[in-house]
Amino acid sequence: MPDPRFFEDLGPVSLADLAALTGAELANPDLASRQVRAVSILDSAGPDAITFLSDRKRLEDVRTTSAGACFVIPGHADALPPNCAALVTAAPYFAYAVAAARLHRPRTLGPSDPAVSPLAEIETSVRLSPGVVVGAGAQIGRGSRIGPNTVIGPGVAIGRDCEIEASISIGFALLGDRVRILSGARIGDAGFGATAGPKGLIDIPQLGRVILQDGVSIGANSCVDRGAFEDTSIGENTKIDNLVQIGHNCRIGRNCAMAAHTGISGSVVIGDGVQLGGRAGVADHLTIGAGARIGAAAGVVQDVPPGETWGGFPAKAVRQWLREVAWLSRESGHKGGRK
Incomplete structure (x- = not known):
């Protein structure tokens, strides 16, 4: 699951809705009402996540995935374990991207947000220069200095005694x-x-x-x-x-x-x-x-x-590289001399 300090959770969503959104075909229609909350890579996907398989080299890995669903190309659906629903598509990576945008939204600064959010946590002796923007949930540690016109995004954590100069963006x-x-x-x-x-x-x-x-x-x-x-x-x-x-x-x-x-x-x-x-x-x-x-x-x-x-x-x-360079230099010199 993406870090909630930085990404809003827009789920859950049913597999039927994801199939319609991505153009994939749900191999087992009986699983249409199953819901997922997140996208994930194959290695770390849990039962409430959907993942994808686009590399044939990872067919053995997918056989043991814990994911609740997986986008696969035709012919790879049988490689999934019984607990994992197959959404069949010619473009699994594309379908994953569409699903990711549906399930997660980056937290960003809004046009009406205050320059320094009252929800930010700023320790003592922090120096904020003119034009600094600090988003909601951001944390800045004691003794750090933030230069002019620098933007610290929502949820960002900055430790103590850091030196952040001018016109930097951190998110x-x-x-x-x-x-x-x-x-x-x-x-x-x-x-x-x-x-x-x-x-x-x-x-x-x-x-x-x-x-x-x-x-x-x-x-x-x-x-x-x-x-x-x-x-x-x-x-x-x-x-x-x-x-x-x-x-x-x-x-x-x-x-x-x-x-x-x-x-x-x-x-x-x-x-x-x-x-x-x-x-x-x-x-x-x-x-x-x-x-x-x-x-x-x-x-x-x-x-x-x-x-x-x-x-x-x-x-x-x-x-080896220097030997090859020397050889090429000698050869080019010999050819030039023969002319």
Whole structure:
């Protein structure tokens, strides 16, 4: 279930209504009156949730799901356990997105809300600069400073002795103590997710959060997207430079460092103590092991073992990359000499 501090619960809704809304066919009409309250990913779905299966590699996983219902393609309905109702559709991910929008609504600031909500909890010695907006249910810890024109969304929790500079937006996020965020950063906006529907692409509702642990630093104009299903998390004392992009569902360890223009795609797992040079890029769903180092402008398209140093594009172990660069330089020199 999405965090109620950040998302309104619009359920329950019957499977018959979801089938009509998404264009899916309920395999067992006798279950039309069954109700669900939430969408969920396959691994964590409970009896009151609806999930989806779009990857054939997860057929074995779906056989043991506890979900009350699941969107599946034709031919996969038989893989579901008896407790899980099948809604059959050619586009399970699209149907999931429609169901998510029906069941959950993000809590946002309204045009008539006060600048600082009386329902916010602000401890002593907090400094709010001119133009600050604080939403209902937000919490700001003792000694924190919020810079001019910064927006703290509903339900956001900010720890003690944090330094939040000017013109920042923070939503759907939980921050530890001593977090530092420089001007213009965006924390908790929706991650990039879309799927094809009958009338073109639609956005996938992003129902996760951002977790910034104690001592994290985020540079100016950097973006940390909230999770699509799970949380985006950044571990203690990790330092992120200006103009860095962290995609949804990423899990970044402690004491990591990322130089400017680094881009981390969605669902990347980064171990403790990893260092990434400027303009490094990491493709989605990869793992970078603890203590690894990624050179500037490297393009990582496969998992990186712990403790190794990689560079180049596509990135590989730095010694191999340098040997290849040297070989190419010699070959191009030889060819130029023969002319």
